[in-house]
Amino acid sequence: MNDNLNIPELDIDPYSEENLLDPYPMHERMREAGPVVRLTPYGDLLACARHAETHAVFNDHVRFISSAGVGLTNFNLEAPFRPKSLILEVDPPLHTQNRAVLSRILSPKVVMQIRAAFTAEAEALVDRCLEKSVAHDQIDGIEDLAQPYPLKVFPDAVGLGDDGRENLLIYGDMIFNSMGPRNELLAKSTARVGEVTQWIMVHCQRDQLRPGGFGDQIYQAADAGEIDPQHAPLLVRSFLSAGVDTTINGIGNALYSLAHHPDQYAMLHADHSLARPAFEEALRWESTVQTFFRTAAGDCEIAGLPVRDNTKVLCMLASANRDPRKWAEPTRFDIQRRPSGHMALGSGIHGCVGQAVARLEGEVVLTALAKRVKRIEVAGVHTRRLNNTLRALDTLPLRLIPV
Numbered sequence: 001m002n003d004n005l006n007i008p009e010l011d012i013d014p015y016s017e018e019n020l021l022d023p024y025p026m027h028e029r030m031r032e033a034g035p036v037v038r039l040t041p042y043g044d045l046l047a048c049a050r051h052a053e054t055h056a057v058f059n060d061h062v063r064f065i066s067s068a069g070v071g072l073t074n075f076n077l078e079a080p081f082r083p084k085s086l087i088l089e090v091d092p093p094l095h096t097q098n099r100a101v102l103s104r105i106l107s108p109k110v111v112m113q114i115r116a117a118f119t120a121e122a123e124a125l126v127d128r129c130l131e132k133s134v135a136h137d138q139i140d141g142i143e144d145l146a147q148p149y150p151l152k153v154f155p156d157a158v159g160l161g162d163d164g165r166e167n168l169l170i171y172g173d174m175i176f177n178s179m180g181p182r183n184e185l186l187a188k189s190t191a192r193v194g195e196v197t198q199w200i201m202v203h204c205q206r207d208q209l210r211p212g213g214f215g216d217q218i219y220q221a222a223d224a225g226e227i228d229p230q231h232a233p234l235l236v237r238s239f240l241s242a243g244v245d246t247t248i249n250g251i252g253n254a255l256y257s258l259a260h261h262p263d264q265y266a267m268l269h270a271d272h273s274l275a276r277p278a279f280e281e282a283l284r285w286e287s288t289v290q291t292f293f294r295t296a297a298g299d300c301e302i303a304g305l306p307v308r309d310n311t312k313v314l315c316m317l318a319s320a321n322r323d324p325r326k327w328a329e330p331t332r333f334d335i336q337r338r339p340s341g342h343m344a345l346g347s348g349i350h351g352c353v354g355q356a357v358a359r360l361e362g363e364v365v366l367t368a369l370a371k372r373v374k375r376i377e378v379a380g381v382h383t384r385r386l387n388n389t390l391r392a393l394d395t396l397p398l399r400l401i402p403v
């Protein structure tokens with residue numbers, strides 16, 4: 001391999017507080033430096049910030065594997081801190097087998113069946129938010145809307161009981177922090193790791209799951225011999241780790257985007273059928289999952305530049321989603337854009353298996369708002385919840401003006 005080809009080196013730490021708070025200037029520097037860059041604060045770490053290369057790496061699961069972890073830690077060199085995910089952190093053929101079962105459980109057809117219940121819940125919650133906004137002059141878009149909605153509908157669909165669901169939030173925050181470096185954010189979020197992990201593992205057992213729910217269906221697939229019965233609890237765990245914090249922040253970021261673009265909200269209010277494309281554009285514009293990694297399985301190249309065996313590659317999904325090489329006016333939030341090809345839900349064999357559920361949640365919440373709320377006003381300064389992987393809000397003061 002010709003190592004003389006130059007990969008630009010950048011002294012950028014994607015996990016500094018400054019870059020987590022406002023990643024967009026960093027994205028631009030990385031994209032403009034080259035198709036692949038080396039981030040010197042992390043030694044050999046490479047990163048792709050443009051759409052073409054991020055997409056290419058995600059779609060080459062043979063050369064860029066997930067089984068060495070999709071975070072910064074290289075599982076070939078260091079043991080993962082928890083048993084590996086049997087879907088996200090495995091390669092074919094095990095991935096193919098497990099993925100087939102999860103894809104069927106979360107298929108678009110199944111999602112049609114849960115649509116009515118998810119819609120009713122969204123409408124009831126938006127009604128409560130509207131009442132509160134009128135009575136108290138504002139709501140918190142996160143605490144009152146973005147958080148309670150997924151925390152109700154998704155665990156209900158998985159078949160979890162009502163008690164202790166706040167553990168899902170603590171667990172999600174920890175898992176997504178664990179994909180970055182061992183910084184203060186990770187240390188803080190792992191403060192209760194033992195107790196919360198214990199709760200999660202207990203609630204992945206069959207006797208804790210309502211018969212017929214998504215979780216129980218994983219056990220049914222094991223009964224039918226489609227997956228290893230010992231894998232069932234960890235596959236339920238995948239739903240619980242990946243299915244709550246992601247949608248909370250997806251909805252939170254969509255509310256933020258719409259509140260800061262009153263012209264776009266007015267368009268949605270006038271035409272409710274824009275709810276789905278509006279959610280999609282919010283995923284592109286303010287991507288919930290900012291980054292995931294791959295690891296090179298053998299010496300290879302990205303855009304003609306050499307990549308050594310076992311090198312970690314940071315794929316900047318959020319940056320790809322604002323790459324001017326791919327998108328016209330990428331910084332403009334435009335709910336009529338139809339941003340097909342965005343990377344917010346991944347791409348390739350590991351592309352989000354829960355995407356039909358995520359899109360349903362986003363669509364029904366935005367539809368319920370569009371029908372009942374004439375205007376969404378920013379009612380104060382929002383605060384961010386910093387996380388090594390997620391773009392998340394802690395608070396989002398909003399005023400909902402009824403129709």
Ligand code: HEM
Nearest residue numbers: 087088239242243246247250344345346350352353354358
């Ligand atoms: C807005 C919400 C969501 C976002 C932004 C999101 C984002 C993503 C992304 C970027 C990936 C690709 C990971 C990779 O390639 O390494 C992924 C995979 C995955 N997602 Fe989601 N997700 C969301 C909602 C959900 C929901 C509701 C579930 C429900 C169970 C879910 C379950 C999963 C699982 C299990 C995987 C691993 C798939 C595989 O490795 O084959 N996600 N998600």
